[in-house]
Amino acid sequence: MxxxxxxxxxxxxxxxxxxxxxxxxxxxxxxxxxxxxxxxxxxxxxxxxxxxxxxxxxxxxxxxxxxxxxxxxxxxxxSRSTLMQQLGITPREFEVLEHMAKGLSNQEIAQSLFVSLNTVKTHLSNLFSKLGVQRRTQAIKKAKDLGILP
Amino acid sequence: MxxxxxxxxxxxxxxxxxxxxxxxxxxxxxxxxxxxxxxxxxxxxxxxxxxxxxxxxxxxxxxxxxxxxxxxxxxxxxSRSTLMQQLGITPREFEVLEHMAKGLSNQEIAQSLFVSLNTVKTHLSNLFSKLGVQRRTQAIKKAKDLGILP
DNA sequence: AAAGTCTTCATACTTTCGGGTGATATTATG
DNA sequence: CATAATATCACCCGAAAGTATGAAGACTTT
CATH class of the missing domain: 1.10.287 (Helix Hairpins)
Structure with missing residues (x-):
């Protein structure tokens, strides 16, 4: 770079x-x-x-x-990949985060990524703890503030 | 201007x-x-x-x-006030939208605006129908895309 | 005065979310 | 090879979110 x-x-x-x-x-x-x-x-x-x-x-x-x-x-x-490494966010978790920021529900994310609803929940749960938030709206705002999401 | x-x-x-x-x-x-x-x-x-x-x-x-x-x-x-008039979004609904975009829960919004939880739900329900969405994450994305929210 | 709008609140109901726990398979990494 | 990391899935349960309907008071417009 x-x-x-x-x-x-x-x-x-x-x-x-x-x-x-x-x-x-x-x-x-x-x-x-x-x-x-x-x-x-x-x-x-x-x-x-x-x-x-x-x-x-x-x-x-x-x-x-x-x-x-x-x-x-x-x-x-x-900075995006650097921040993701610092926070320990995995690529799959980031994919779920992107879909979530589009406004998709967990069920829609699951269908979009060809995984089960429970898998999406697990990814989001891990993502929330890594971002230090409790809700998806907080996660979206924090990810945007950190520059992880545009 | x-x-x-x-x-x-x-x-x-x-x-x-x-x-x-x-x-x-x-x-x-x-x-x-x-x-x-x-x-x-x-x-x-x-x-x-x-x-x-x-x-x-x-x-x-x-x-x-x-x-x-x-x-x-x-x-x-x-464009912000113009768009709000076109969509018929009332000032109170916009306040709820702003708080929601910060990542607050319905209960937190209610306490912040000194109204009941049911009132927040009503405002959000009307807001969703005016924005043409079903979920709060969709509402946030649409509001940002339209320029209503920064 | 009547109609319409905005704000507020309630009840009842369904769906979605989120936390907690545990498990299995694959792939790196040391 | 063993350990760690990643990805996947399942079950349960409570909390939160969302839908539908009704209604009452304040305020503005007709």
Whole structure:
């Protein structure tokens, strides 16, 4: 996960660097036109400013969007499993928790997971003790507060 | 709400415009130094590019943050009461819903609102039919999906 | 004044939940 | 191999939740 974040960060940095480099080259060519058509240097400066401001705004928006997506997707994935390990929640218990948070009854969860009603009750009972709650509504709220559930 | 959004939008636009104008003026002064110290025109172009790219990135980040904040705070405040009116949810029923979403039992809700257990059951029963659900967990999920609850 | 809404409460009944205990099979883990 | 962890299922029992129906008082609208 850390490796992935590192590589994507480097990729985006290299991409922006390349884009800036290409823009500089393009500006060098456009400078020739300035001499050919005799436009004033003030217009040239303004064009550079507007162009780079636009590119900067676009880069800022894109970068911010990437950070937002990563903070919404990547970090919960790491803390979610970590928290589940700390609390000792097993994968099957987590499945039951997910179905319960959808509003399903124990009977519906049992049919959905192809197990008996008693099995669902056992999983939920263990889950409640691990979360330190007594009711399913408390379990849902606590799981959301801890970041285990979205 | 629309008036407020319009005015803040104009304010930020004017602010960015003023900032760009001030930067242009600053660049005119810095151009004198270029002539005085004999720096090359390439360095001057690069400085303008980097400067405006930085300003653009900063503007993009700030603008995006503002949009994010507005979308998170402003819109739910209007839709919450509107949705409650459309669904016919009374204020008292909403209070019961809030307490229920905290994970409280019917008995705890009754004691918290100083009413009897049967009254809480009645409110919840009416609430369930208005939300089109059968269980409290479904009600919590639906209320959150609709934006009635945070 | 009549109709409608909101809030409150009650009774009776059925269903669901949750706790407690125990058991068995499988799979890791040491 | 033994022990621990996981997943599965069963039974019992009390508590909680949910449904249906009725009703009474306060308040607003027509």
């Amino acid at each position: 850390a490796n992935n974040g590192f590589s994507t960060w480097w990729l985006s940095l290299a991409f922006y660097g390349l884009s800036l480099g290409l823009l500089m080259v393009a500006l060098q060519f456009s400078r020739l036109r300035v001499f050919l058509f005799g436009a004033s240097e003030n217009w040239y400066t303004g064009a550079i400013a507007i162009l780079f401001a636009g590119v900067g705004i676009w880069a800022g928006l894109t970068w911010n969007k990437r950070v937002r997506l990563e903070s919404k997707v990547a970090s919960p994935l790491t | 629309a008036n407020n959004g319009f005015s803040t939008w104009w304010l930020s636009l004017a602010f960015y415009g003023l900032s760009l104008g001030l930067l242009m003026v600053a660049l005119q002064f810095s151009r004198l130094r270029v002539f005085l110290f004999g720096a090359s025109e390439n360095w001057y172009t690069g400085a303008i590019a980097i400067l405006f790219a930085g300003v653009g990135i900063w503007a993009g980040l700030t603008w995006n943050k503002r949009v994010r904040l507005e979308s998170k705070v402003a819109s739910p405040l209007t």
